[in-house]
Amino acid sequence: MANIQQVAAEAGVSVATVSRYINKPDTVAPKTRVKVKEAIQKLNYEPSSLGRNLRKSESRLFIVLIPSISNPFYFEIIKGIETEALKKQYNIMLCETASDPEREEIYFELVRTRMADGIISMDPAVNIKTLQEMSDRYAIVQCSEYSIDTDIAYVSIDSVSAAYQAVKHLINIGNKKIALINSDKSFLYARQREEGYLKALEEYNITKNDDYIYYTDELDFQAGERAMRAILNNEERPTAVFAVSDVLAIGALKTIQAYGLKVPDDIAVVGFDKISFSNMTNPTLTTISQPMYEMGRTAAKMLLDKIKGEEIESVILDHELVIRESTLV
């Protein structure tokens, strides 16, 4: 593999000229340009990022931390991030933490060793303390899920208001006994969505029933199934259920149907996220739509600004209730 020296020798110019030809061709005389161009072609030369990165003290790579690669919630966000990154000649490393501190540490290390220029974190549940420490020295942005115990900038939606709206919709179509399938309360969004749920109940003078609230330990379909089974074990079953994610809602849907009950006639269901599969279930799922693509783009822009050394501010984006068959009256 040819290097810049060989190209320079072949073209009969200095390495500086070759470098200029690659980075600022305008500053090279036309005749010289031709010579260099020919030498590059002849030797099949490709400049090495290794040398350039060292010289410029940057890697033009940043890390996107997600808890789980198989959670469809992240797909559009990632696309948004990628679009913005590629536009600025950056590449991203998609890293699954599996909410495991050791895995996360591997990726933090990539930033500390300058292998990556920054981090977009979608999983601050893991090791907030280290994240905060890192953010003092490196570029970090939180996306979607965030921790308020840090001063790290984030982009997200107003989960309280979104959950409030979802539950209010269930009440408006005639439900009073409304279950909540929540994830672990260590997640900020879980606490916020419960707050919205309670706020709606309160507003309509519906007493909270603890038997109708279930906290899952996992975030997959099976967790939704288990949650719904537990809720259906109550003597008096609810007439509606709000799940804090579509994946959980789809698991719940399956269990409801396994019990021989109809959705929405016996039990109405609302999810959260509007993942693509939520339109494939039978009935299709009413859900909260987050502007995921926009969220990803915004996070990437913020990180890139931060890497450049600029000050950045947190952002809250809009959400929307999408009414489909699972709450059709």
Next chain:
Amino acid sequence: MANIQQVAAEAGVSVATVSRYINKPDTVAPKTRVKVKEAIQKLNYEPSSLGRNLRKSESRLFIVLIPSISNPFYFEIIKGIETEALKKQYNIMLCETASDPEREEIYFELVRTRMADGIISMDPAVNIKTLQEMSDRYAIVQCSEYSIDTDIAYVSIDSVSAAYQAVKHLINIGNKKIALINSDKSFLYARQREEGYLKALEEYNITKNDDYIYYTDELDFQAGERAMRAILNNEERPTAVFAVSDVLAIGALKTIQAYGLKVPDDIAVVGFDKISFSNMTNPTLTTISQPMYEMGRTAAKMLLDKIKGEEIESVILDHELVIRESTLV
């Protein structure tokens, strides 16, 4: 950010000693070790990969090319790849090509510029010629989907035999009118699965009916729905359908039910891949299980060997038919 020079000065030793302390601590005298250790702690030193990478002419990073990040088929494969990579202190860059040559070119460029040490390609449909050229100079392995027009090593399953087995199962439970939802024939697996389908029909003297074969242009749920609608438009409807992927099969399932038909009573359905969704549908989906995790691990091992300069050989792994509700008699 401190560099190795500053640490050496602080510890009163040479940079070589600091480097040795980091890479081969045993070769440093205990007393010196203490001095260096203290200096590193005091200065909060982290060695830069940028310098090391240039020096060693490696990035310890490789690229995993997938057509679509949202296709659940890849999840387990990626986990397998990641496990093996991390074990060898390698990191992976997950790159979505969207089957777009331009996107792919960006990632190829990362290898040419030494930003990445190799490629695991799961999408050779794009620009086979370039892939072949690249493989002459760089480490490349094909995983799952591969092109036989190249001499690039691959790991995959025997798609002909798997499809044959799936269709034979449909015949054995009493079906003669069996539709095929295939993807574009430019994919090798599509051609192979059709071959297996035809082989089974032939063996049981069932005449092929072209109206029962549909080629999708996309690979998502909606494509499966469209395919099934087209197939159900035939005067005589089939009693079974084999889809070359679970995602397509799930779309088909939805359409069949939308037409008021029962699965498996009216139409039996078999998918391919055993993605996690396939157990969430109602009825659950009969499918072919591929050893995805193992496939990923094998691909990573092969690539790492190739990067080391060793010769590698293609591998075919075993598959399995998983019978579930959608073909229950």
Next chain:
DNA sequence: TTGAAAGCGCTAACAA
């Protein structure tokens, strides 16, 4: 418009 030369941070061959 071009070239010489320094230097980004590290590793490793060689010498002491």
Next chain:
DNA sequence: TTGTTAGCGCTTTCAA
């Protein structure tokens, strides 16, 4: 066991 030094491939300043 440690230090000196060359050099990985590139960009950029300065001088010509």
